[in-house]
Structure formats: C-alpha cells, structure tokens
Amino acid sequence: MAPVPASHPQVAVTLVLLLSMLGLAAGGKVLVVPVDGSHWLSMREVLDSLKEKGHEVVVVAPEVSLYIKPSKSFVMKTYPIPFTQEELDRDFHEFTQDTLKEGSFLERFVRIYQRFEKNSALLLSTCEHLLYNKELMRYLEESKFDAVFTDPVIPCGPIVAEHLSVPSVYFLRGIPCGLDFEATQCPNPPSYVPRIFTEHTDHMSFLQRVKNLVFDVPNLFLCNFFFQPFSKLASEFLQRDMTVLDLLRKASVWLLRLDFVLDYPRPPVMPNMVLIGGISCTQEKPLSKEFEAIVNASGEHGIVVFSLGSMVSDIPMKKAREIADALGSVPQTVLWRYTGKVPSNLPQNVKLVKWLPQNDLLAHPKTRAFITHGGSHGVYEGICNAVPMVLMPLFGDQMDNAKRVESRGAGLTLNILEMTSEDMSNALKTVINDKKYKENIKRLSELHLDRPIHPLDLAVHWVEFVMRHKGAPHLRPAAHDLNWIQYHSLDVIAFLLAVVLLSLFISFKCCMFCCRRCCFKKGRTRKPAKSKSH
Template sequence: RLSVTLVLLLSVLGLAAGGKVLALPVGGSHWLSMREALEGLKAKGHEVVVAAPEINLHIKPTDNFTMKMYPVPFTQEEMDKDFHAFLKGGFEEGSFLERFVRTYQRMKRLSDFAFISCEHLLYNKELMRYLEESKFDVVFTDPVIPCGPIVAEHLSVPSVYFLRGIPCGIDFEATQCPNPPSYVPRVFTEHTDHMSFLQRVKNLVFDVQNFFLCDFMYKPYSKLASEFLQRDVDVLDLLRKASVWLLRLDFVLDYPRPLMPNIILIAFQGGSFLERFVRIFQRSKKTSALFLATCEYLLNNKELIKYLEDSKFDALFTDPMLPCGQILAEHLSVPSVFLLQQIPCSLEFEATQCPRPHSYVPRLFSANTDHMNFLQRVKNVLFDIPNNLLCYFMFQPYSKLASEFLQRDVTVLDLLRNASIWLMRFDFVFHYPRPLMPNMVIIGGITCTHRKAHLPINVKEERKEMDPALIPKEDIDGHVLWRISEEKSF
C-alpha cells in the first residue's frame, strides 16, 4: 500500500516514533488522491498538517488532519468559473495551434489563482512562523504548483513529491531522466510510443511548445522563490532537491518510459489473481450484508408492502444487481424492466440464456481481450470457477429470503429469468462485442452530461404518436422512452 511506502520513507529519515508531515496539496483531483495517502499516514500514527488556501477546489476542513487555511483575494465563484472553462476546453476540437492557444489562455488564468495563493502563503507571517516552529520531518507536496518545494527549501526539510505528471515535462529534466523524442510522445501530438520517422520529427518540433509552456508556468515562481529565499534560484533547482517522486501512473495505461531510482510508480495495488480476488471478496462481504439487511427490512415492512399491493403498478423498474426489486415484482405479479451495466458474476448471461463462449467473451479478472490465443481461452475457462463462487456468495442469501417471502422454493436465477426487458448501459464502442438476446437493449451512457442536442428522427416520430400525458414537461433529450399498452404487455 501507498501508506506503507510513505512510512518506510519516513523511517529512513530517522524517525523512531510517529513523524510530523506537512502537506501542501494542489486542489481538485490532485487533492482527492493525496488525501487517501495522508489518511494512511495518519492511521500509522504520524501527525499530518495540511496548509491550503481558504478558496480552493475540494480541499475542505476535516478532523482527520490539522488544517491551516489561509486567506486569498479572490472568490470561490471566480475560481469555479475559470476551472469549468478549462475543463470544457479539453472536449473542444480544432487544430494544434487552436488547441494550444485555448489551453494557454485558460491555463494562464488558473495559474494566476495558484500563484496568488502561493504568494499569500509565503508572506503570511503568522502561518510561516507556525510552520517554522513546528519542526516538520518531511514536506509532502504536488510539484505541479511549486509552492511546496519553496516551503520545503525554506524549512530545510526533505520533500516527497506526489504527482501524476507535470504538463511541460520539467519532471524529466529535474530528475535527469531520459526523455527521448523518438520513444516518449509529447503533449498534444496524439502519438503512441511506436512512431514513424515523420512522427518522430513532429514529436521533436512539439518540444518547442513544452519549453514555452514551462517558461510561462514556472518563471513567476522562480522570481517569487528568489525573492522569498533571498538568493537566486529557479524552479528546476528546487525540483532537483526532491528526495522521492511518487508517480501516480502505471505502464499498463501509460506508455513505458525510463525511470530514475528515486521515482516510484504507485498507480495500482499489485498482486496475483488470487490476491486480488480475495481482496474484492473481503471488501464486498460487509457491503453485501448491509444490502441484504436493507432488503429484509423492505420486505418485512407490512405497511409499505400493503401500499405497494394496493397501488396496482403497471411495471417495476429496477437494477438486478441487487435482486430485491425482482422479488417485489414477483410478489406484485407485474412485469419488470431491468436497468444495469452488468452483474459482477455474469449471471445475466445465464438468466437470459445468452451465449457467452469462452473463446470470445473475456471473463472477469482475466485481463483477456476478445481476441485470445489457445492458452488464453483455457485461462478464460478456468476463470469461470471464481465467477460461480462469487455468484453463490452474492445471491444465495437472496434465494433463501425470496423463498421465505414468496412462500415457495425459488432461486435468484428463476426470478431474473422473468424479466421482460434488459436495458444495458453499455456500448460496443467501449465493450467487447458479444451476443445479445431479443429482450436485451443497449442504451449506452444515458447519464452523460453532454447529451446530443436533438433526439433521433425515429424517436421523434414515435413521440408524435404518444399520449401527451406520458411525455415529461421538462423534456430531456437522450433518455429511453417507451409506452405501456392498455394490455400491459411488453
């Protein structure tokens, strides 16, 4: 675990007991990742102090750490507005020059917020005096905003960097890590690590904008650091003094590249298939018990069940991931519509009698694709064993509960087979193609924020024939629409 790695790092610094950690995080998703690491250190007995601006993204006061919040001269609304504009730019298309200019303009505004926050930290005399007197053992920070390295240099304590990467690639230069343009793709190029000669030339040319971006992002911090530390220093000098770089990436998802000895990859928890399976089993056991208890309370709530019986529903809309809804549908004798992404142990295949040949449909945990050689297909067959175990563990208690409530022997598989329609929230753009049954409908990502502006023509024509009472007043394009006939047939 990451916390274990950090504790070992602290022990190297000569800590016989719990150490004092100063965390200087960057807001947004950077903080969400760092917070988990800090909670691990706190659980190991270390004292954690977090210094952050009062106006930020997601960094909120908590009892888990000692929080030192300092004032800044801008509002939350101003920061949120510019941050959302920056995120939106990532989905806008255009030429390289157009994308680069847009990114530059929006990043400049966000960089201004970060730089102003850093200034108000360094020149907050009361807070800096507290940090100096606290005698921290290590500074834990994200160097994408180099305020943390400046504070670490001022306090003369070792620094541990926790990051995903730095946009202009200055982390390569700071660690003196090889970064050949022949193999390591540059930002905005859309290249892979397998490039033709012309792509390598293009990759080299794109380094120009990286130098420009580095100068734009970090030159103000070099000037600020020189003024605060009262000696000539630049950001590169500060970054080179880091003790350890903890990189939140893995070569499973990122292009392989050279690493230096003080760079540690921490993206995923490792382990064999058996170790991963046991971890998931242990974590899901308690959660499953809570869901089962919730279902029991629902079915044993006589007043609520009576209301449901008297309401004469036409259909029951549920997610069969937890089969409590289907138990109710069976009790009320109404058709059921399932909305789901999938069931972990693939019970939906068996319930719908849908073909799922081992030769083409990858099993859970196997890490296979839909293009397998002979040995991978054998492995795919073997991986069905834990799937069956997972199904038994998850759904056997519901089979017992359903039999008691419905007063007849019944299994979860029997209940799922009675579904009228399966609405599957996936698409073969992102999922491996597989067989489907006639009552299985693929509806994709209906929860996406950016839906299409207009409904498809065939859906519009269907709507013209619908009873107006069935159409919501606030029309939301992109939702699945269907009509229940007078006979209530599906």
C-alpha cells in the same frame, strides 16, 4: 580500546519497521502542501495511511478550495486568498464549459490559452498568499516537520520545503513540459518515449518520431512560460537566485503515478523515483443500499459506469441529449454521474446520480463497461478492476491515457466534441460485446495487480523513509553535480582529441625533422663529393 556498544542493527531496524507497521513507533511530523482538484484525491489516501501509522499530518490549503476539506486524518491550516468560493466554483465551471465548447481549432486554442493564463495567475497568487502569510509561516517554522509531502506541478510546496530546510517527497503523474525528467537527470530519448499531447505509442513510425522531436521544442518555452513567475517568486521569497528547476532537483524521492501496464515501458527510472501507478485502486468497500439495489435490478445485462471525473459533472444540453440517446441503445443499466439539467430524452435504463462510488462500482462483477474522460485515476481503476472502457478525453494527459488504453485493445476512444450519438452507441456496444476487449483488459489487470507490494504501502514507506533518515541523499545521482558539457563528456572527448592531434602533430614534426636531417646529411656528404667531381 574504546568499547563499542553492543548492538544488533538488523533486529533493531526490523523492530523499528515492525513497530512502525503496527503504528506503535513514535510518529513523525509531515507537512502536506497539496494541489487542488483530482490531484488531491489520491494524495488524501496516502495521508489517511500516514495517520493510521501514527504520524502527525498537517495540511496547508487556501480557505477556498474545490476539494481540500478538513478530515480526521490531518490538522488543516488554512490561509486567506482574495477569491470567494463562488468565484472559484464559477471559474471552474467556465473552464469545463470552455473545454466542451465547439469551434475551430484556432478558437479553441485561444480560449484554452486564455483560461490557462487566468488559472496560472490564480495559482501564483494563491502561492504568494501562503508564502507571505507571516503567522502561518511562523507556525510552520516552529513546527519542526520531518518531511514535506507535495505535488510539484504547482511548485509552491518545493518553495516551502526549501524555506523550512526540510526534505521533500513529491507525489505526481508528471510535469507536462518534461521538467521532471530534467530535474531528476532522467534520460528521455524522443525516439521511443512518446511526448505528451502527441497521442503516440512507444512504437513510432519515422514521421511520428519527427513529430515527437518537434513537440519537444514548444516544451522549452512552455516550461519557462509557466514556471518563470514561480522562479521569480521563489527568488524573492528565499532571497537568493532560485529557479523552479533548482528547487525540483532537491527532492528526496519522486513518487510517480505510473505503471508500465498503462504507461509504456519508458526508459529509465532514476534511483529516487518510485512508481506507484494504480494507488487509488484500493480494496473496494461494500456498496450502499441505494447503489446495491440499482446494480441488483440490472439483471443479466449488468451495468455501465459513466463519469467524466471529478472536474466535469455537467455538459451542454445538446451533447447531453446525444449521449442520452446513445445510452438508451444498450440493454445495460447506466449509472451516470451528472449534475446538470436532466435531458428530456433520458431513457429508462439511465440513472442520473450526483456522485458515485466509482472504484466500488467498477469492482462489482456486474459492471460491463466504464465510460470515462480518461483521467489517470479513472483509467487505473478501470485497469485494476478489468472493465473495458469507452474514453472521451477532454484535456491534459487524458488524450494520451485514452490512446494508451486503446492501443492495448482494452477500450475505444471518442472525440466528445465531434462524436454522434451513433458513434457512442457503437463504441459502447463494441467494448461490451466483443470479447477481445474484456480479454485484453483482464490481461492488463492481472499484470498490474501482480506486484509484490500495493502502491499505497510503497508510497507510505517512502514518505516514512524520508522522515526517518532526513532525506535520501544516497539515492541522489552524481549527475546533479555535472554541467551539460561534463554530463555528456564533451570536455573529456575534446581533451582526448587534442591529445591525439598533438601526438600526431609532434610525431609528424619529428619525422619531418629526421627526414630533413637525413636529407641535409646526404646533401652535405654528397655536396663535397660533387664539388670534388667538378
């Protein structure tokens, strides 16, 4: 008998995990292909944790970007793109101004559509400049990464992962047209899973369910419209037919920034989906002296934190004056993140700041309310710190996020374009003074925070898992190997129907045959009798 080496796997694996937790294990090598904007901000925290655990983190990013800047936590490899920082900043500024510009529905639709088209072209071109940068790609090929960590909303990372044949971990909130459901084989019944942009809850009336189903139709075109150019790019670059859906199906693990406290208990989570909603709400750091002084000076009334997110820090003057009026009507000190021209009617209780430590301020016991655009990071920070919200959604999933907070009685939603100064003042006073809002957000917060492991640790665990095991094929549902007909067992049902019908047909024919033989016999035996009688 061949001797089997003595081993003790349970202890061994525990040891590896322990070592890796202490950051002593030989680190892995992870390539990060990020998406700029707020998407980058929470991803960065995972990179810091990965670095702390002893892994080598390499980030590839265009030379010109909004937020992706070098850090001690990672090696940054940049590639040139045909835009300057000024052009990007201007483009971005125009985007937020467009969003806040008033007008008829059609005007706004055309404006947003044109902007969307322009941005898509920019994102595609950026991806092309990464893939066809020979020097950088050679470096990536030679680097022997253990995993690619990427946000697939812009499917450039998945193309790189496929080219390098490295397993990938996705980090996202969702893909607006629902391609994430298709790519994970995750059922998504329109009867109780609200579609994006519908602002529905999970409990819908008949007409809402009709709207929900109808909203699925444009998704079919939207997915194609946005991802088709990337499919073309992938096929050209990889030199084989490859759609974005094909690429996304290959992900090892999907880290989804969802939590059922905010996002309705949607149906199912597939084996390779991990929910990490609330990842950006980490232990708060002490406030700087400047902010500490403002908060302490606020007295018994406390403060209100006001930020329209990382994307919008400047709004048209008319709107700014209205908002300033509203903010003047509450006794709280308002900390407003705002970089535009100071409105002339700015009340004494409002402090304008270029940047604010949002999570740390929300965590302060003196914070009474949070005025937010409803981005998922901000909303989760509001929930985590149990601060009632006034939501002024602007674009993307923000309308839906706002509706979700409102439907749970933890905040009020305003239409920033249509609201008056009085509307805002009333909303702010209500969420601060009506105890119901504080109670509801406190309950949500308790549910959200009562979890066996922090989402950040969970995210890091799964990136390390994929690095350690070269993917996670044991989490891949066999549904990926079935076509639509097979998945729904239509071929099996057709076969069984055919068998039943054939059996019936044969039984019928047999009966007929027997009857005929009987009749014929009778006929034959009767006939001679008849002929005899004649």
